[in-house]
Amino acid sequence: MRVVIVGGGFAGVACAKRLANESGVRVDLIDRAGYHQFQPLLYQVATAELTSEDIRFDLCRLFRDSPNVTVRKAVVAAVDPQARTVTLDDGQVLAADHLVLAAGAQPNFFNTPGAAEHAFPLYSVDDAQAVRGRILTILEDVKQRPELVEQGALNFVIVGGGPTGVETAGALGELIHDVLPHAYRGLPLDRAQVILVDAGPALLTAFSAQAGGYAATQLRKRGVELRQNTSVKQIDPDQVTLSDGEVIKTRLVVWGGGEKAAAVAATGGLPTGHGGRVTVGGDLTVPGFPHVYALGDVANIPSGDEPALPQLGSVAQQSGRWAADNILAEARGKTPHPFHYRDKGIMAMIGRKAAIAEVGAHRHEIHGDFAFAAWLGVHMQLLDSIGAQLKAYAAWAQEFYLRPDHRSAELLEPSRVDSPRIDWDQKG
Structure with missing residues (x-):
């Protein structure tokens, strides 16, 4: 039996690991990067809390x-669900008895003018490195030319009030106020601004209203300015225009305003729904294609009365394992079972010592040290699922929580990131 898995994220890796070393099963795991990236911590690479090597794991x-x-x-150039084949960009065609689509997500710019060209998404290791590189380039340029502050050089705009936007804004606020004074002495950091823009009235809408309020309070404590009930109308090379008419001069716009399914979801005539994600049944197969599975962020996975589960690492991980179990069950002449998600709650890290979590069936809300422990536990389980070194991660977590601010300054050396220069004369 041959299984072809498209995507090396949480879902794809979990599926492949469950099928690994199974007698009579051959697995092809296809990934464009060749490594698994620990997506929940991308924002910490972007803001110099971690290196890319800390969250990147070679699939081989x-x-x-x-x-x-x-x-x-x-x-992957194309998928034929009817024939259960995958065509690679070099023309090679792989045939499968079971085809598993776990290609993840990509940013959704919602047709915002200039966003695709000028915003910095945060959905991959390369994205995170690009954000950090842009930050370092700006700092070095301002160090040489302080007058660039008048052009908005130290204005950093984050789009989106979900976990990606909130976590990035909090980390940037701490970077500017706690870390940069050690690494870039003499810069006019009192002129720096981190501005979070969100179209809705509340942050972290997947959480309770109280959690959103807590997040807003913690962000403000870190110097983050909030523009709520406000959307981004246009992004130019040197500025952002908001729906209320405000124009913010900036050279860094981090996009956390939404995501959609990876491009592979649109190939092969598969049924899709919200976010362009593939529609699947209770057993994680695509209706009409009983041997084609869609998992994780590329799929709309139903759960009870909910039309789809959220795009979380734990959902992806568990769906990957479940799909593998169903594939093995079918191969043994048994009936596949409907997917049952074990909800571990939702959580976000607003900054050091400012985590928030909602856990349990009744979504009990916790803050601070206990929330950090819950956040750490869930992330360690996700790492364990891909065979990462838990001891190393635990040591990092403790250091992240307790270390002095000057430690992060070590990751802000310009030599660590090769980033394109900025044309400061370019206008919108």
């Missing part, structure tokens, strides 16, 4: 002891 290394799993670093 992860499966080095699984001879029945072949990792292919390649781009």
